[in-house]
Amino acid sequence: MSAVNTVVVGSWHNGKGRTDPSRDRFRQNLSRIMGEQGITQAGLARTMEVSRVAVHAWIWGTCFPETSRLIKLAQTLNVTVGDLLEGDGASAPGVSETSNEEALLLNAFRKLPNTARLSLLADAYELSARASLAAESKASSSESA
Numbered sequence: 001m002s003a004v005n006t007v008v009v010g011s012w013h014n015g016k017g018r019t020d021p022s023r024d025r026f027r028q029n030l031s032r033i034m035g036e037q038g039i040t041q042a043g044l045a046r047t048m049e050v051s052r053v054a055v056h057a058w059i060w061g062t063c064f065p066e067t068s069r070l071i072k073l074a075q076t077l078n079v080t081v082g083d084l085l086e087g088d089g090a091s092a093p094g095v096s097e098t099s100n101e102e103a104l105l106l107n108a109f110r111k112l113p114n115t116a117r118l119s120l121l122a123d124a125y126e127l128s129a130r131a132s133l134a135a136e137s138k139a140s141s142s143e144s145a
Contacts, residue, residue: 022085027061029084033077034059047076 034044041059045052048069057063065073074081109117 023061023064026064026085027059029086030073031059033079033083037077039077044076048072 034040041055042052045055048055050069054063054065058065070081070084074084077084109120112120
């Protein structure tokens with residue numbers, strides 16, 4: 001097993017003696033999704049390549065997975081990251097694949113140097129402008145026909 005990459009949270013209290021509702025939602029959503037799919041803590045730990053203690057800590061709220069683990073967790077459970085953090089389990093099938101792909105791409109994009117990011121954005125803008133011009137040209141030619 002690889003080292004556990006978790007962020008230990010000293011306290012999930014909001015400073016006024018109350019717990020953080022977003023962390024509570026994560027814990028509840030994770031437990032619910034695992035229960036619905038019949039996944040045990042040990043099974044999830046094996047799949048995620050973390051210790052059972054790490055999964056237990058996620059479920060009981062003593063620590064929170066780092067971003068890369070959170071994305072992998074969503075992929076493993078075939079849900080979106082949003083389903084884990086905010087969701088109520090009502091996401092449409094097939095949405096999670098796209099959302100996880102987008103999250104992975106965004107994460108990879110953020111790791112690029114600024115010059116590479118700017119170059120990619122410029123290319124994307126140029127492609128978008130070309131597609132827009134082509135669509136306008138097609139629409140105007142069909143209107144005149």
